[in-house]
Amino acid sequence: MIVKQIYNTKNKSQLMIKLPENFIGKNRILVVLDDCVDTKAKKMDLMKKASKDPLFQSDISTISDEYRNIDDDLL
Numbered sequence: 078m079i080v081k082q083i084y085n086t087k088n089k090s091q092l093m094i095k096l097p098e099n100f101i102g103k104n105r106i107l108v109v110l111d112d113c114v115d116t117k118a119k120k121m122d123l124m125k126k127a128s129k130d131p132l133f134q135s136d137i138s139t140i141s142d143e144y145r146n147i148d149d150d151l152l
Contacts, residue, residue, distance in 0.1 A: 083114055 078099050084092055100106055127133045 080097055080100075082094075084094070086092055094108075096106070
C-alpha cells in the first residue's frame with residue numbers, strides 16, 4: 078500500500094507522522110522526503126511573473142511568429 082500526503086513543516090526541523098491503520102504493526106516502512114511541492118510552487122510563481130514581463134512576451138511573440146510560418150508550410 079502506498080500513501081502520499083503533503084505535510085506543512087513551517088520551517089521546523091522535525092515532522093511527526095501518525096501512521097494509517099494499514100501500517101500499524103509493520104516492521105519496516107519506506108519514507109521518502111521530496112521538496113517538489115515547494116519547487117513546483119516557486120516555478121509557478123516565476124512563470125506568473127514572466128508572463129507579465131515585456132521582454133518575455135516579445136520573445137514568445139517572435140517564436141510564435143516563426144513557428145506560424147513553419148505551420149503554414151506544413152498545411
